[in-house]
Amino acid sequence: MSAITPPAHGIGLPVEREPSPPRGDNYLTHSRGILSWLFSLDHKRIGIMYLVGVLTAFLIGGIFALLLRTELLTPGPTFNSNKAEAWTFYNHCFTLHGAVMVFLFVIPAIPAVLGNFVLPIMLGAKDVAFPRLNLGSFWCWIGGAIFFTYVLLGGILNASFGWHLPGGYGLDTGWTFYTPYSTGQGPHAHSTDGTIAALLGVFILGFSSILTGVNFIASIHMLRPKGMGWFRMPLMLWALYATSVIQILATPVLAITGLLLLAERVIGVGIFDPAIGGDPVLYQHFFWFYSHPAVYIMILPAMGVISEVISTHSRKHVFGYNFIAYSSIAIALLSFLVWGHHMFVSGQSPLANAIFSLLTFSVAVPSAIKVFNWVSTMYRGDIRFTTAMVCAMCFIVMFTFGGLTGLFLGALSNNIHVTGTYFIVAHFHYVMVGSVLFAFLAGLYHWWPKMFGRMTDLAWGNAGALTLLVGFNLTFMPQFIMGAKGMPRRYATYPVEFQGYHVVSTIGAYVMAIGLFTIAFNLLHALLKGEKAPANPWGANTLEWHCPSPPPHDNFPVEPVAGDPYDLKSWQWDEATKQWVLDEQRARTVAGTEPTVHHH
Amino acid sequence: MSDLVSKQQAAVTLAGDPFSPTRDPHHGHPPHLAHHFETPEQQYSSAKVGMWVFLATELLMFGGLFCAYSVYRHNHPEVFEFAHHYLDRSLGAINTIVLITSSLTMAWGVRCAQLGQRRGLVLCLVLTLIGGAGFMTIKTIEYHHKYVEHVWFGAGNRYSKHYQGPSINEGPFGGHQSESALRMTEGERQEAAADKEMMAPTTQPTESFGPAFVDPNAGTPDESKIKPTQVIPAGLSTRVRPEVGEEVRYEDLPQFEKDRVSTFFNIYFLMTGLHGIHVLVGMGLITWILVRGARGAFGPLYYTPVDLVGLYWHLVDLIWIFLFPLLYLIH
Ligand code: HEM
Ligand SMILES: [Cu+2]
Numbered sequence: 001m002s003a004i005t006p007p008a009h010g011i012g013l014p015v016e017r018e019p020s021p022p023r024g025d026n027y028l029t030h031s032r033g034i035l036s037w038l039f040s041l042d043h044k045r046i047g048i049m050y051l052v053g054v055l056t057a058f059l060i061g062g063i064f065a066l067l068l069r070t071e072l073l074t075p076g077p078t079f080n081s082n083k084a085e086a087w088t089f090y091n092h093c094f095t096l097h098g099a100v101m102v103f104l105f106v107i108p109a110i111p112a113v114l115g116n117f118v119l120p121i122m123l124g125a126k127d128v129a130f131p132r133l134n135l136g137s138f139w140c141w142i143g144g145a146i147f148f149t150y151v152l153l154g155g156i157l158n159a160s161f162g163w164h165l166p167g168g169y170g171l172d173t174g175w176t177f178y179t180p181y182s183t184g185q186g187p188h189a190h191s192t193d194g195t196i197a198a199l200l201g202v203f204i205l206g207f208s209s210i211l212t213g214v215n216f217i218a219s220i221h222m223l224r225p226k227g228m229g230w231f232r233m234p235l236m237l238w239a240l241y242a243t244s245v246i247q248i249l250a251t252p253v254l255a256i257t258g259l260l261l262l263a264e265r266v267i268g269v270g271i272f273d274p275a276i277g278g279d280p281v282l283y284q285h286f287f288w289f290y291s292h293p294a295v296y297i298m299i300l301p302a303m304g305v306i307s308e309v310i311s312t313h314s315r316k317h318v319f320g321y322n323f324i325a326y327s328s329i330a331i332a333l334l335s336f337l338v339w340g341h342h343m344f345v346s347g348q349s350p351l352a353n354a355i356f357s358l359l360t361f362s363v364a365v366p367s368a369i370k371v372f373n374w375v376s377t378m379y380r381g382d383i384r385f386t387t388a389m390v391c392a393m394c395f396i397v398m399f400t401f402g403g404l405t406g407l408f409l410g411a412l413s414n415n416i417h418v419t420g421t422y423f424i425v426a427h428f429h430y431v432m433v434g435s436v437l438f439a440f441l442a443g444l445y446h447w448w449p450k451m452f453g454r455m456t457d458l459a460w461g462n463a464g465a466l467t468l469l470v471g472f473n474l475t476f477m478p479q480f481i482m483g484a485k486g487m488p489r490r491y492a493t494y495p496v497e498f499q500g501y502h503v504v505s506t507i508g509a510y511v512m513a514i515g516l517f518t519i520a521f522n523l524l525h526a527l528l529k530g531e532k533a534p535a536n537p538w539g540a541n542t543l544e545w546h547c548p549s550p551p552p553h554d555n556f557p558v559e560p561v562a563g564d565p566y567d568l569k570s571w572q573w574d575e576a577t578k579q580w581v582l583d584e585q586r587a588r589t590v591a592g593t594e595p596t597v598h599h600h
Numbered sequence: 601m602s603d604l605v606s607k608q609q610a611a612v613t614l615a616g617d618p619f620s621p622t623r624d625p626h627h628g629h630p631p632h633l634a635h636h637f638e639t640p641e642q643q644y645s646s647a648k649v650g651m652w653v654f655l656a657t658e659l660l661m662f663g664g665l666f667c668a669y670s671v672y673r674h675n676h677p678e679v680f681e682f683a684h685h686y687l688d689r690s691l692g693a694i695n696t697i698v699l700i701t702s703s704l705t706m707a708w709g710v711r712c713a714q715l716g717q718r719r720g721l722v723l724c725l726v727l728t729l730i731g732g733a734g735f736m737t738i739k740t741i742e743y744h745h746k747y748v749e750h751v752w753f754g755a756g757n758r759y760s761k762h763y764q765g766p767s768i769n770e771g772p773f774g775g776h777q778s779e780s781a782l783r784m785t786e787g788e789r790q791e792a793a794a795d796k797e798m799m800a801p802t803t804q805p806t807e808s809f810g811p812a813f814v815d816p817n818a819g820t821p822d823e824s825k826i827k828p829t830q831v832i833p834a835g836l837s838t839r840v841r842p843e844v845g846e847e848v849r850y851e852d853l854p855q856f857e858k859d860r861v862s863t864f865f866n867i868y869f870l871m872t873g874l875h876g877i878h879v880l881v882g883m884g885l886i887t888w889i890l891v892r893g894a895r896g897a898f899g900p901l902y903y904t905p906v907d908l909v910g911l912y913w914h915l916v917d918l919i920w921i922f923l924f925p926l927l928y929l930i931h
Binding site: 125126127129130131133210213214215217218219221222223248249250251252253255256257259260263267268269270271276277278279282286554559 | 634635636638642645646649650653654656657658660661662663664665667668671753754755760761762859860862863866867869870874
C-alpha cells in the first residue's frame with residue numbers, strides 16, 4: 001500500500017473528507033489499450049463490456065421487432081409479394097427476435113451488466129470471488145452470442161439478399177426449439193441444420209450464465225464486509241443471490257436438453273422426436289423446467305434494482321425489508337414448481353394441470369408482496385422524479401399488468417381459450433419489456449453517475465422514458481384484445497378484422513423506438529457532456545455510494561464497515577456545498593456499529 | 601484438519617490484473633493469497649463454496665438424463681428388463697470397484713497434499729489416474745461389444761426401425777456370435793432375421809433421417825399398435841409384466857414395445873457417454889495437479905487445487921454408483 005494511510009470507508013468516515021485519489025485514477029483510466037479491457041479481470045470493466053454486448057444484442061433484436069411489426073401492417077404479405085418467401089422470412093424473423101432478446105438481452109442484462117458492476121462494490125469488496133472465472137464467463141457469452149446471432153442472422157441475409165454466408169442456415173422454430181420442428185422430420189428438415197449450431201450457441205451461453213451464478217453465490221457468501229449480516233444486505237444482493245440460485249439449478253437442465261436435441265440430430269438418438277421413438281412432450285417438460293425459472297432469472301434482478309431505486313429516490317427506508325428479501329427466495333424456489341402452466345394443452349393429465357395451476361397462483365403471492373412493499377415505501381416518501389425513479393414507477397404499473405394477466409393465464413379454463421394467441425404475447429411483453437426493460441433502464445440511470453462519473457440530463461431522460469411508456473402500451477395493449485378475440489401468435493397473416501389492432505400496435509412499436517433512441521441519446525450525451533457526478537449524487541447509503549465516482553480500480557483500499565443500507569435519513573442535503581453529507585453520529589447509532597480502527 | 605493447517609490455508613490465485621501498471625501480486629501477503637481476499641481462509645472457503653455450487657450444477661445436468669431414464673423406464677418397464685441383458689454385469693461391477701478404489705486413492709492423495717508428503721501425493725495421483733484409465737478401457741471394451749452386436753445407438757441399433765443391417769450374408773448379428781447373442785432365445789433370433797429381411801435390401805435411403813423418410817408413426821400414435829381395450833395416452837405403454845421371476849422375452853413384447861427397445865440403448869449410451877466425458881476431464885485435471893504436485897507446489901499451506909479436483913472426482917464416482925444399478929441391475 002502507499003505511504004498515505006488509506007482512509008476507512010463506510011459508516012466509519014464520510015467520503016467527503018477522504019483525500020481524493022490521484023486525478024484520473026479510476027477503473028476507466030487505470031490502464032489503457034483495448035487489450036487492457038478485453039482481458040481485464042476488473043468486475044467493473046467486465047460489466048461495461050457486457051453492457052456494450054447486451055445493448056448490441058438489444059439493437060439487433062429491436063430492428064427485427066420493427067420488421068415483424070411492419071410485416072403485420074397488412075393482412076397479406078407486406079415486404080415481399082411472394083407469399084412463401086414472405087412467410088419464411090417472417091418465421092425466421094420472429095425466431096431471431098425472440099431468441100436474441102431472451103438469451104442475449106433480457107436474461108443477461110441486469111445480472112451481467114449491473115450485477116457485475118455493483119455487486120462487489122455493494123459488498124465493499126475489491127472484486128468478485130473469482131475474477132478469472134468472471135472473465136471466462138464473459139468470453140463464453142461473447143463466443144456464444146456471436147455464434148448464435150451469426151447462424152440466425154445469416155439465414156435471413158442469405159435468403160433476403162441471395163448471399164452465401166457459410167453456415168448461415170437460419171432457424172424458424174421460434175425461441176422455444178419445440179420438437180419436432182427442431183428435429184427436422186418432414187417439411188422442417190431443411191431448417192434444422194441451423195438448430196445444431198444455434199443449440200451449441202445456447203449451450204455456450206448457458207455456461208456463461210452458470211459461471212456468473214457460481215461467482216455471485218460464492219461472493220455473497222464469502223465477501224460480505226464487517227457489519228453486513230445477511231439481513232443487512234442491500235435488497236439488490238438478495239435478488240442477485242436468488243437469481244444465481246435459479247441460474248445454477250435451472251441452466252444445467254437447459255444444457256442437457258440442448259445436448260439431447262443435438263444427440264438426436266447428429267447421431268439419431270430418439271429421446272424427443274416421435275419419428276425415432278422419442279416423446280415431444282418430454283421435450284416441453286425439459287424446456288419449461290428451465291424456461292419458466294428463466295423468466296425469474298429475468299425478473300428477480302429487476303425487482304432488486306427497483307427496491308434500491310424506489311427507496312433511494314423516495315428518500316425513505318425501504319418498507320418491509322424482510323418480506324422483500326424472503327419473497328425473492330420464495331420466488332426462486334416456487335419458480336421450479338410451475339413449469340407445467342406452459343403445457344396446459346399439451347395433453348398432460350388433468351390432475352397435473354390442476355396442480356400446476358394452483359402452484360402458479362401461489363407464485364403471485366411473493367410477487368404481490370413486493371409490489372405492496374414498494375408502494376408502501378413510496379407512500380409519504382419525499383419522491384424525487386429522477387429518470388431512474390420514473391422508470392421504476394413505470395415498472396411497478398407495467399409489472400402489475402403483466403403479473404395479473406399471468407394469473408388469468410394460470411386459470412385453466414381461461415388459459416385454454418387464449419393459449420397460443422396474442423394474449424400470451426402481450427402478457428410476456430408486459431413482464432419482459434414493460435417490467436424488465438424499465439428496471440434495466442432504471443438501474444442504468446441510477447448507477448450511470450457511478451459507472452461513468454457523469455450526470456444524465458433529467459428532462460430528456462424523463463421524456464424518453466415516458467415516450468417509451470406510451471409506445472409500449474400502444475403496442476401491447478391492443479394485443480391483449482386481439483388475443484382474447486382469437487388472433488393466434490406467430491402468423492404473418494390474419495383475417496382483415498384484426499387489422500385495426502395490428503396497425504395501432506405497429507405505430508406503438510415505432511413510438512417505442514423513438515423513446516429508446518431518446519434514451520440512448522440522453523445516456524451518450526451524459527457520457528460526453530454530462531455534468532460531473534459526485535460520489536453520492538442521490539444521497540443513498542449502500543456501499544457503492546461510499547466510493548468515488550467512477551470507482552478506483554480496487555474500489556476500496558480498506559474493507560469498509562457496512563451500516564443499514566436504507567438509512568437515508570443520515571444523509572442530509574447541504575445547500576451550501578450542494579451535496580449530500582453524512583451525519584456519521586446518526587449513521588453509527590442507526591447501524592449500531594462503532595467505527596473500527598483499521599490496521600493494514 | 602489441524603488448526604495450523606486451516607489457519608494458513610490458501611486458495612488458487614484467482615486475481616491479479618496483468619495490465620495493472622502498479623501490479624505487485626503479493627505486497628506482503630502470503631504467496632498464494634489473491635489481493636481481493638482478506639485472509640487465506642476466506643480465499644480457501646470461497647474456492648470450496650464455488651466448487652460445491654458447481655458440483656450442484658453437474659448434478660442437475662445429469663438429473664435431466666436421470667429424468668429421461670425414469671420416464672422411459674416407467675413407461676416401458678419390460679423393455680428395460682429385456683434390453684439390459686445386453687449389458688455385461690461383471691464388467692460393470694469391476695468398473696464400479698475400480699472407480700471406488702480410485703476415489704479412495706484420490707482422498708488419500710488430498711491427505712498427502714495436506715501433510716506435505718510429496719511422494720505420497722504423486723503415488724496416489726498416479727494410482728487414481730490408472731484407475732480412471734482402467735475404467736475407460738473397460739468401458740471401451742463394453743462399447744465395442746455393443747458395436748459388434750449391433751446394439752449401437754441411433755440407426756446402428758438392430759432393434760431400431762431405422763436399422764440398416766449388415767449385409768444378409770453375415771451372421772444374424774453381423775457375423776459375431778457374441779455371448780449375449782448366444783443368450784438370445786430362438787424367438788429373438790427369428791425376429792432379428794425377420795428384421796434383417798425387411799431392412800437388408802437397403803430400400804431405405806442411406807441418410808436415415810433425411811427428409812425423404814416418412815415415418816408412419818410420426819406425430820400421432822398408431823392406434824393399431826395398441827390393444828383396443830387399453831385406452832392410454834400418447835407415448836405411454838400398458839405394462840405387460842411377466843409373472844414374477846419370469847424373464848421378459850423379446851417375442852412376448854407387443855410390437856409397440858419391440859419398437860422401443862432401441863430407446864434403452866440410446867439412454868445407456870447418453871448416460872454412460874456423458875459420464876465417460878466427465879471421467880476424461882477428471883483425468884486431465886488429475887494430470888495437471890500431478891505435474892504441479894511433483895514440482896512441489898502443494899503443502900500444508902496450500903493445497904486447494906488438489907482438494908477441488910478431489911471433490912470433482914468423487915462426484916464423477918458418485919454418478920457412476922447411480923448409473924451402475926440403474927442400467928445393469930434391472931429387475
Ligand atoms: C414476472 C416475470 C414473468 C415473465 C418474464 C413471464 C414470461 C412468460 C412467457 C415468456 C410466457 C410465454 C411462453 C410461450 O408460450 O412461449 C409466459 C406464459 C405464461 N405466464 Fe408468464 N411470465 C412472468 C410472470 C408470470 C406470472 C407472475 C404468472 C402467474 C402468476 C405467469 C403465468 C404465465 C402462464 C400461466 C403462462 C402460460 C400461458 C400459455 O402459454 O398458455 N407469468 N410467461
Ligand atoms: Cu411460466
